[in-house]
Amino acid sequence: DTGVSQDPRHKITKRGQNVTFRCDPISEHNRLYWYRQTLGQGPEFLTYFQNEAQLEKSRLLSDRFSAERPKGSFSTLEIQRTEQGDSAMYLCASLRDFSYNEQFFGPGTRLTVL
Amino acid sequence: GENVEQHPSTLSVQEGDSAVIKCTYSDSASNYFPWYKQELGKRPQLIIDIRSNVGEKKDQRIAVTLNKTAKHFSLHITETQPEDSAVYFCASQYPNDYKLSFGAGTTVTVRA
Numbered sequence: 203d204t205g206v207s208q209d210p211r212h213k214i215t216k217r218g219q220n221v222t223f224r225c226d227p228i229s230e231h232n233r234l235y236w237y238r239q240t241l242g243q244g245p246e247f248l249t250y251f252q253n254e255a256q257l258e259k260s261r262l263l264s265d266r267f268s269a270e271r272p273k274g275s276f277s278t279l280e281i282q283r284t285e286q287g288d289s290a291m292y293l294c295a296s297l298r299d300f301s302y303n304e305q306f307f308g309p310g311t312r313l314t315v316l
Numbered sequence: 317g318e319n320v321e322q323h324p325s326t327l328s329v330q331e332g333d334s335a336v337i338k339c340t341y342s343d344s345a346s347n348y349f350p351w352y353k354q355e356l357g358k359r360p361q362l363i364i365d366i367r368s369n370v371g372e373k374k375d376q377r378i379a380v381t382l383n384k385t386a387k388h389f390s391l392h393i394t395e396t397q398p399e400d401s402a403v404y405f406c407a408s409q410y411p412n413d414y415k416l417s418f419g420a421g422t423t424v425t426v427r428a
Contacts, residue, residue: 233414244322244405244418245360258413293359295416303348303367303409305416307359 204228206308208294214314215284222280223311227296234277235305236269238262239291248292251277252299284315318343322406322419329396330427337422339406340388346408349382349389350416354403363404364391396426 207226215221227234232253237245248267249259253274263269266284271277281288291312295305319342329335341349347368352360366373366380366389373380377396382389393400406419 235415237416242421244320244407244421245416247415247417250413250415258415297414303414304350304362304365305414307361309359312357 206294206296206306208292208308208311210311211309212312212314214316216316217284217286219284220280220282221284221313222278223292223313224276224278225294225296225308226276227294228298228306229275231296231298231306232274233297233299234271235295236277236279237293237295239293239310240289245293248279281313284313286315289313289315318346318408318410318417320406320408320417320419322422324422325420326423326425328425328427331396331398333396335391335393335396335400335424335426337391337404337406337424338388339390339408339419340386341408341417342387343408343410344384344387345410346417347411348409348414349380350407350409351378351380351391352405352407352418354405354421360405393424396424398426398428400424401426 209224235250236248239245251271266282269279291310293310294308322339350365354360379392407416
């Protein structure tokens with residue numbers, strides 16, 4: 203499969219626990235984006251990387267959220283001390299600089315915080 | 317930041333009829349406007365897109381129009397079929413960071 207992949211697909215956790223999600227972009231794509239989508243809404247931008255550099259973080263990304271892309275390939279998104287309001291679908295997308303503008307989305311990780 | 321508004325939020329059409337969804341954006345620097353179809357529990361899938369140097373684009377039963385002056389763009393689906401039932405999102409993209417700003421979505425239901 204040469205598309206964007208995310209792991210896990212579903213995560214159920216208790217409030218206060220930490221969770222970590224992984225995204226593997228398409229191999230030649232140097233830009234990687236994280237979005238959050240709550241029920242009935244469009245995806246909202248969280249943060250993005252160009253290669254290993256994190257270039258922008260949304261105000262939606264509180265101090266409990268951290269994202270990394272250590273080698274410019276896969277990325278992780280960690281949420282510490284989860285809250286019920288963190289329940290959402292977390293989507294990852296990638297694209298390659300100087301290519302057409304299309305972002306390719308992964309299947310998402312659905313987080314449920316009990 | 318960019319603000320994208322999308323209307324209507326729900327749309328019910330008879331099979332074979334046309335469906336039109338409209339979006340407006342706020343930042344004139346945005347230069348790329350994709351439309352995504354999302355089925356329940358699945359990833360957004362690009363169905364058509366348009367760049368700011370083009371006024372209209374068509375792909376079989378779907379078409380998109382862009383009015384840069386008014387900062388609005390529309391999706392047109394003709395001869396709707398039951399498999400067109402889904403949530404549709406418009407989005408706009410900045411030219412430097414390629415970040416997408418999405419509308420709130422339109423739930424389209426095609427009645428057989």
